[in-house]
Amino acid sequence: MSFSEFTFTQETPAHDAEIEAINAEAFGPGRFVKSSYKIREGGAHDRSMSYVVLKDGHVVASVRMTPIAAGQGRAMLLGPLAVKPEFKNQGLGKALVRIALEAAATAGAGVTMLVGDAPYYEPLGFRRIPYGQIEMPRPTDPNRMLAVEHVPGALSLMRGLVTHAALAAVIS
Numbered sequence: 154m155s156f157s158e159f160t161f162t163q164e165t166p167a168h169d170a171e172i173e174a175i176n177a178e179a180f181g182p183g184r185f186v187k188s189s190y191k192i193r194e195g196g197a198h199d200r201s202m203s204y205v206v207l208k209d210g211h212v213v214a215s216v217r218m219t220p221i222a223a224g225q226g227r228a229m230l231l232g233p234l235a236v237k238p239e240f241k242n243q244g245l246g247k248a249l250v251r252i253a254l255e256a257a258a259t260a261g262a263g264v265t266m267l268v269g270d271a272p273y274y275e276p277l278g279f280r281r282i283p284y285g286q287i288e289m290p291r292p293t294d295p296n297r298m299l300a301v302e303h304v305p306g307a308l309s310l311m312r313g314l315v316t317h318a319a320l321a322a323v324i325s
Contacts, residue, residue, distance in 0.1 A: 156248065161204060172217075178235075188268065193230075199220055213236065215235055224313045226309075226310030231253055232267050254277070266282065282295075290314065
């Protein structure tokens with residue numbers, strides 16, 4: 154697929170309003186009660202690993218990465234991933250996931266995890282996290298807790314409650 158009409162770039166603060174509008178459209182007000190959103194309330198996402206897709210200077214898709222912790226493990230939480238409806242099914246979301254995973258691996262993250270649909274994310278390298286290994290801060294279907302291990306053995310360090318990494322530093 155050709156992405157010649159799109160620009161993939163690192164997110165900046167100037168993109169925030171458009172990203173929020175895309176997320177509101179994609180996930181609605183229900184997004185505020187999800188476990189991943191609760192984790193994101195604990196601190197900022199990492200803009201160095203968060204990306205947008207621009208068309209004619211406007212954001213049409215985005216993915217964010219947030220530093221998280223569980224037990225002795227540290228990881229990146231991928232999401233939200235959102236694409237404006239008129240640009241869906243063109244491969245933009247999967248391309249953003251690949252870019253974000255590469256950025257996380259390059260930055261030395263041992264794991265990237267998310268809560269999402271296995272059929273969509275498994276072809277991108279995600280696998281189910283073993284049942285009972287981690288706990289999200291709100292009820293979450295364990296079949297939707299997925300991870301990519303960038304460093305062998307890093308996922309095994311992720312144990313217990315998942316929090317924003319900034320909160321883990323305070324709790325430790």
